[in-house]
Amino acid sequence: MTRRIHSLPSQLVNQIAAGEVVERPASVIKELVENSLDAGAGLVDVEVQQGGVKRIRVRDDGRGIARDDLALALSRHATSKVASLADLEGITSMGFRGEALPSIASVSRLILTSREQDADQAWQIDAEDAQPRPAAHPAGTTVEVRDLFYNTPARRKFLKTEKTEFRHLEQVLRRLALARFDVGFKLAHNGRQIFSARQAASLVEREKRIAALLGQSFIDNSLRFEHEAAGLRLWGWVGLPAFSRSQADMQHFFVNGRMVRDKLVSHAIRQAYQDVLYHGRHPAFLLYLELRPQLVDVNVHPTKHEVRFREGRLVHDYLFRTLHQVLADARPEDVLPEGR
Numbered sequence: 072m073t074r075r076i077h078s079l080p081s082q083l084v085n086q087i088a089a090g091e092v093v094e095r096p097a098s099v100i101k102e103l104v105e106n107s108l109d110a111g112a113g114l115v116d117v118e119v120q121q122g123g124v125k126r127i128r129v130r131d132d133g134r135g136i137a138r139d140d141l142a143l144a145l146s147r148h149a150t151s152k153v154a155s156l157a158d159l160e161g162i163t164s165m166g167f168r169g170e171a172l173p174s175i176a177s178v179s180r181l182i183l184t185s186r187e188q189d190a191d192q193a194w195q196i197d198a199e200d201a202q203p204r205p206a207a208h209p210a211g212t213t214v215e216v217r218d219l220f221y222n223t224p225a226r227r228k229f230l231k232t233e234k235t236e237f238r239h240l241e242q243v244l245r246r247l248a249l250a251r252f253d254v255g256f257k258l259a260h261n262g263r264q265i266f267s268a269r270q271a272a273s274l275v276e277r278e279k280r281i282a283a284l285l286g287q288s289f290i291d292n293s294l295r296f297e298h299e300a301a302g303l304r305l306w307g308w309v310g311l312p313a314f315s316r317s318q319a320d321m322q323h324f325f326v327n328g329r330m331v332r333d334k335l336v337s338h339a340i341r342q343a344y345q346d347v348l349y350h351g352r353h354p355a356f357l358l359y360l361e362l363r364p365q366l367v368d369v370n371v372h373p374t375k376h377e378v379r380f381r382e383g384r385l386v387h388d389y390l391f392r393t394l395h396q397v398l399a400d401a402r403p404e405d406v407l408p409e410g411r
């Protein structure tokens with residue numbers, strides 16, 4: 072049998088790409104909400120049914136999409152966020168690959184409705200036929216995703232119970248709400264409101280949001296600080312050593328508004344806590360690192376959970392020194408583990 076090379080049909084290409092970014096309803100939430108944030112939304116309203124498997128609806132009041140761009144938004148490698156390598160190397164948006172919407176659309180039934188801020192008409196497009204039709208919608212965008220993985224049974228099999236899927240997606244939304252205090256978030260599941268966080272400008276409002284998302288005890292048992300040096304800014308809340316945990320389950324680190332998991336970062340933080348934590352205990356923290364986008368490469372993995380720092384050593388040492396100092400400045404009775 073001779074096997075000739077052929078190009079894959081675009082639907083299949085998108086489904087293959089979906090394998091990387093669309094693992095479960097939580098991944099859909101991440102991509103859609105990040106798009107809303109990139110569109111400058113002040114409020115992101117999320118409604119899901121049956122753990123997000125049946126239906127996910129993300130609505131925002133962002134800048135919207137022009138009628139003639141709707142079909143493009145659903146096509147692969149089409150993005151409004153980067154145009155050149157220079158853009159890519161100084162990326163300030165959450166998205167830039169132009170893959171999320173076509174990937175999601177290839178494994179679900181997706182409808183996109185949008186109205187640009189200054190337009191007098193909204194338009195809707197169903198991914199099925201990609202034809203724009205007039206619609207009623209306030210300024211902003213709504214993406215509706217139904218029946219996730221209905222056409223990819225192998226994927227669907229990996230979904231867990233409704234409850235578990237919901238827990239994952241709620242976690243994603245909580246993290247996004249911690250990443251962006253300047254944006255309001257709402258979440259409803261099966262018609263029941265789960266949480267609602269208004270835009271939080273002041274410190275009091277921010278701490279209220281944190282208390283709602285991580286618990287009042289975190290706020291009560293953490294040190295708030297802010298530090299800036301040589302183009303790096305680090306701020307946030309570090310849990311007191313006495314508030315340490317048996318699991319690393321309350322650790323949030325954001326780089327330029329993006330939640331990341333990074334070995335170098337974890338190592339620096341662990342070192343900073345080394346003298347004040349018992350072996351096997353894990354610190355709680357909510358930290359925000361801001362630096363020139365050129366100093367961090369987010370184009371490492373499609374989900375962008377990983378980053379690469381251009382000057383890793385410098386970032387590591389800055390994190391270690393700053394956090395070590397914050398902990399050292401705290402009252403000793405707060406810092407020493409009980410009984411030491």
Ligand code: ADP
Nearest residue numbers: 106110144150151166167168169170171172212
């Ligand atoms: P990316 O975010 O990487 O650009 P996506 O597939 O997620 O790729 O989205 C494609 C394009 O659709 C975006 O570049 C943006 O122009 C547009 N878009 C998607 N969601 C929204 C939204 N909520 N509001 C405004 N524009 C959007």
Ligand code: MG
Nearest residue numbers: 102106166171
């Ligand atoms: Mg995107």
